[in-house]
Amino acid sequence: MGARRAVVAALAVIGLFLGGTAAWADEAPLRYVNLGDSYSSGAGIQPAVATAPPQCSQSQLNWAHDIARVKRYQLVDVSCSGADTSDFRASQSPGVAPQLNALTADTKLVTLTIGGNDNSVFTSSIQKCATAAATTAGQGNPCQRAYGDSFVDTINSSNYPNIVKALKDVRAKAPNARVAISGYLTILPATQGCYPIMPIAAGDVPYLNGIQAALNNAVKRAAQQTGATYLDVTAISQGHDACQSPFKRWVEPIVPINAAPVHPNFVGEGVMAKNALDVLGLGIGIGL
Template identity: 30%
Template sequence: MRHPRTAACSAALLLATACVAAAPETARTAPRTPAVGYVALGDSYSAGLGAGDYLPTGTNCKRSSRAYPVLWASAHKVTSFAFPACNHARTSDVLSGQLGALGAGTRLVTLTVGGMDAGFAGVMTTCALGGTSRCLSAVADARTAVDRSLGDSLDRLYSAIRDRAPAARVVVLGYPHLYRLRGTCEIGLQDSARAALNDGVDHLDALIARRAAAHGFTFADVRPAFAGHEICSRSPWLHSVDVLAPTESYHPTSPGQSHGYLPVLDRVS
């Protein structure tokens, strides 16, 4: 496996293919393009928001040369690679705007998606600004939203992926716990709110894993890889609240992509 800096340096060589199926900013059907071998779909965790060194795609998708799909494609010398993953993408956005590069020749598809459907951004804003009681209520509402509609949304997306890429291995990567309980943080959320957020991640990951298995896809659990590297740990791989770059808050850092997500994908792909 290449060092992440080597992979990042090679991102310029991948850029031409990385943007073959660039995701639109609004939900509309992307034009179908010739199928490529590896297609990386999904939301901000797939795009690499928080890892820096963003590719000049002319969009607000925040695709990073340090994101796990780019690192994997570089390490495995992938010559046919599309990278339509996009910040803020919901399952409906992936379905309507990111599947254009899939086809009979696609051999690997990766994606992380579902957090935005669960209201991740709103929950984290409430927890950061609203206090413990409002945070616990927001997490409970998010769990309800997951149970009510996310399963059907994932089924529609997963079925479309299989229809368009019948021969592909599809790896669905989950989300890490956000907080280390009884960790190094002296201010911020109480541990009861941090525990509720981690439980919410467990609930979300469990549903994603069940729906992935039902479609014959591989679920890759990143929580063990991030254990000991959550927010409030001594060596966090996730951004805490960042007032200078608020959109990067609660997203993996560059080490989170290269040491957290990438090895997990390597083990199952």
């Protein structure tokens, strides 16, 4: 059984076990809103949602769609690739409404990933470290030597309060909803990496892991501060990073070039869905 098929089968079994109970109890489907960035939208994963703005790269196989299929929820998905916290309150681009507009008092569940694009921390750290690695043919830690604590400092001083504000705004617009924010799946192995598939110098792999850990910790702290549920995916995604084989990884590498490098594939999105169901107590524990 393929990895994605195993995830889908697990989610289907959850639905069967819940049939006739929570999944079917409400007279009207529960209103569920998915917000956030490309990790939420499932950027690059086909098939795309035909009714979503093309620039949002929203997939029918993102974690929200997986959850909605299992639970028979009424999904309103406004996640959009490239979104940062400011796009909750203002239009991200022509034809893309502020994400908070999707929330109402009758919204019962909100899921999201957000924060990685604030101050371009996510893309900037990857791009700058890749550029630095090219100068040393993947050896040493040129990125750490060039940028030091700057990324982590930015996350703590700016990204973190931005996420707190975003979650408070979500709560204000959807006061009756459970709000769950996920961390970001592990991108690199603990050491060494896989240059040039992921063009990061060997000594900079722990450095980038530290930046990602700081970002996930900022998301976790913001959830705690605002009463949201933090969906921790760090431990479960160990060993499924972008350096693994195509049948094992949950995050895609930069080489070979694909639609959304350094982003979850459809298996990773399915794992995020299952983790959310488990943490929120909406499913049953099934090993993948």
